[in-house]
Amino acid sequence: MKIAIPVNEKNIETNVCASFGRSPYFLIYDIETQESNFIDNFAASDVGGAGIKAAQIIVDNEVEALLTPRCGEKAAEVLNSADIKIFKTVYPSAKENIQGFIDKKLNLLDEIHAGFHGHNEN
């Protein structure tokens, strides 16, 4: 089973990125082989619709679950259509969240926001 996490840097100790659509990289982690693969998020610098494109990237990598602190409604629609489950991260690092997911300590993300639409999220 493969899972995806938005991350700030290309190593497994890195922190989870606060944004899904604008995250610089995604960590694609294979739970069986324990293999980490970091991919660039081509949507990060797009003018708009970053969440949709980022979700497309996640779908194309054939993951079964996304671990993220937050997710916009359009991205969630794309992910749901592909039957990808969205879990809420609770730890700072990617590594801790992966372990948390394996130990079934993460819950499904129930708060889907309406998107930032080019505005600063802070």
Place this chain on the structure above:
Amino acid sequence: MDTTKTNMKIAVLSGKGGTGKTLVSVNLSTVAKESIYIDCDVEEPNGHLYFKPKNIQKEDVTVKIPKVDNEKCNGCRKCVEFCKFNALAYIKNKLFIFDEICHSCGGCMLVCPEDALFETEKVIGKVEKGYYNNISIYTGILNIGEASGIPIVKKLIDENKNKDKLTIIDCPPGSACIVMETIRDVDYCILVAEPTIFGVHNLNMVYELVRLFNKPFGVIINKYLEEENPVKKFCVKNNIKIIEKIPFDTELGKINSNGEIAVEKSGKYNQLFSNLLDKVIKEAGNETTVNP
């Protein structure tokens, strides 16, 4: 000056809402006797509250949105890759189209090798046309939840492009794309500002915009008090012409809050706006005046 003999287009702008764009636009239109008033503040048009226009005709404004014929779509994703706004996604052998994100450029239809995309019309708002004496009143209204009022502004501007009348355009607040669309073809811009530090900040936004567009312009200070103020300083420093000062005045406030037109209720304001209109037409240059 005979203001019925000009076909000049004048835009009224400000960096934020509530500075007095509509006050200036409505009173200039009225004092001109024969004119066109266009309310391009499509998210909250309120010029009609003063004019209460008669014989209103309504027309929907639509944009073109792609739809997919799933029988024809072969999943090549050319449209998904093409869309700069990421309005399309291809998930589990099915094309998803996000209408709200689509900017109606039509590119996806051009790049589709299978002819699987076709256009449908989506209503985003409307244009209302009515009359008040010899003033034609145009109001653009954007439906709640729609992303952009630009198609409505374009329709309003296009429809009045070649009219042989003085046209006053009440702009949306700020300096974003929709304001650029509004002032593109105008002959003169009036920048309305309040005499405060915030007023300077907001004025600077539209000041930068009109300079970028190379438009002749002048500033009106609204709610003016006879004392030093930051906007006046800003104008002096940047060599900007202050074409009018509208006083901070209870009489004007009362007329305004009753939804009445000041030039019809007060001799003082009739004089002020008549002079202002003359000044603006002169400032904008005589070349656009027919039979000067």
